Amino acid sequence: MPNTDPMEVAVLKFIQESDFYPFFVENIQMRVNNIKSTSTNNLESLLLGVLNEAETKRQLLNVISNYIHKNQHIKTPLKPLADHKEPLDYIRKTQFYWEKRICKSINSICKELGIVLAKKRPVSEQKEMEAKWNELSNQEPDLSHYRPVYAAKDLLDVLISLCSPNYKGLLDLRFGSYWGLIQLPWASKDVQMLRKTFEELTANQCIYGPSENWRQKREDVGKNVLQASCFLTSKEFAKYGFPQSLRANLWSQILGIKITDKEKLQYEQLKTFVYQHDLMIDKLIYKDVKLTAANDDQYFIFQDYLLQVMLLFSRDTAVLSHFTHTSASPPKALLRGKLDEVSVVYPPSGIIPFHGFSMYVAPLCYLYDDPVKLYFMFREFYTQYFFRLHSVSSHPQGILSLSLLFERLLQTSDEELGEHFRNYRIEPLKFVFRWLMRAFSGHLPIQQVLSLWDLILTYDSLECLPVLAVAILCFRKQSLVQARTQNEVEAILADLSSIQVVPLVKAFFNLVDEI
Secondary structure (H helix, E strand, O other), rough: OOOHHHHHHHHHHHHHHOOHHHHHHHHHHHHOOOOOOOOHHHHHHHHHHHHHOOHHHHHHHHHHHHHHHHHHOOOOOOOHHHHHHOOOOOHHHHHHHHHHHHHHHHHHHHHHOOOOOOEEEHHHHHHHHHHHHHHHHOOOOOOOOOOOOHHHHHHHHHHOOOOOOOOOOOOOOOOEEEEOOOOOOOOOHHHHHHHHHOOOHHHOOOOOOOOOHHHHHHHHHHHHHHHHHHHHHHHHHHHHOOOOOHHHHHHHHOOOOOOOOOHHHHHHHHHHHHHHHHHHHHHHHHHHHHHEEEEEOOOOHHHHHHHHHHHHHHOOHHHHHHHHHOOOOOOOEEEEOOEEEEEOOOOOOOOOOOOHHHHHHHHHOOOOOOHHHHHHHHHHHHHHHHHHOOOOOOOOHHHHHHHHHHHHHHHHHHHHHHHHHOOOOOOOOHHHHHHHHHOOOOOOHHHHHHHHHHHHHHHHHOOOHHHHHHHHHHHHHHHHHHOOOOOHHHHHHHOOOOOOOHHHHHHHHHHHOOO
C-alpha cells in the first residue's frame, strides 16, 4: 500500500465534510447517468472535465483555501501531540498551573454559595426560559455573590512571572538591553518586518478613497467580488479596505460562513441545551454582560443578543476543536452517575469566560441582526483568533508574544518615550494589556473596532493589536513624557474616542520609516 501524506488525508476529509462535496458527487452521478456506456477511461475523463468547470473549480479552491487558512498552525502532522500543541516545557507547565487556578476559583465559588456546576431545569422552568428567550436581560438572577473568575490583570501577572530556565541575566546582544515586564529571550518582529506583513496598508494608498466617486467605484468592485464568491479574491480585495456597506458579507465570505439548514438546526439544538440545563457558568455570563456591555453606551442595547450568544457558546462542543492546536486544555469536572463517576469537559465548550469575554461578541452585533449568523460569525472569530488572547502560549500570535512585541516595538520605535518610562519605572503594558486581551473592544469607538478587526481578517494576524497600541502611545507622546506616575499615564490613555485606526497605523509606519 503506497504511503499516504497525512496532510492529503486531512484535506480530503475536510472536502468530504464540506457543503461542496454532496453537490459535487450529485453532479458526477448525474453526468454518469447520462452516458449510455461507462468505462474506466471515460469515467476518468468525465471526472476531470467536471473538476475543470469554472464553478466547480472555484468551489473546490474555496474549500481547500479555507482549510489551509484555518489550519496554518499545522506544520508537521506527525509531531508528538505535546510538542505539536506547545514546544516549550516551561510554557506548558505555566498553562497547566493557570488552568488549575481557574478551576480552583470555579470550585471555590460553588463551595461558598452552596451550588452545583450543573443541574437539569424543571420542565416549568424550561418552558419559561423558552418563552422569554428574547428577553433574557430582564430575567437577571441574583448575581451579588458571584465574582468574575479572572480578569486581564490576573493573566498578566502570570505572564510576567514567566522566565526561561535557559536564560539568565538582563542583557543579551541579540535582543538589546532589558526593558519591560515580559522577561523572555524571544525574537520578535521589528518595524521593517511588520511593514512587510502589512505591506498594502503601509504603501502610499488611500484605503478609503479621497472622494465619494472613488468609494462608489470601490463598492461596485466589492459587489463583483461577493458575487464571485472566491476566498482568495476576497482576501486580496480586502487589503485595500472594506466598503462599510459590504463589510458584513465580506467578513462572512473570508471566514467561510454560510447559513444553511445545517447551521439553523445546530443553533436550535444549542438553544434546547440551554433550556434543559442550568450551568453555574451561566451566572458568570450574566455577570460579565452586566459589568461590561450593560454599562457601555455603544453596546447596552445588545444585552439580549450577547446573553443568547454566550449561553449557546458555552454548550457548543464544536468549540473544542481549537484545543488541538493550542497549549490550553479544556477544564473537566466529575459527573456523578448511579454507578460511577466520569470526567467530562465543563462547560461543554471548554471555555470559562473571563471579565470582558462578552466584548468579543459585542462589535459583531452591529453587523449581524440575524442571531444565527451572529452566533456562527462569533464562533469562527473566536476559534480562529480570539482564543489566543487569553491562554499561555509561545505561539507568535499568542497574547504573550503580542505583549512582548508591544514592549520591544515601543522601545525601538521611540527611544525617548521608552527611556522616559524606564526612568520613572512606568510599565505601559499594565494598562495596554487590557486593550490587547479584548482586541480593543470596549475601548475604541465601534467603527474603529470594526476597522481594526478588518485588519485582523485581511492580514490573518493579531499583530495589528500591539502595532496600534504603540501607535497610540507615540501619538500621545507629548502628554506621556510629562507623566511621572503609572496613574498619570493611565489617565492620559483612558479616552480613545478620537483614535482613527487605519490613518494612525499608516502614520506610525511612515514616521518610523523616516526616522
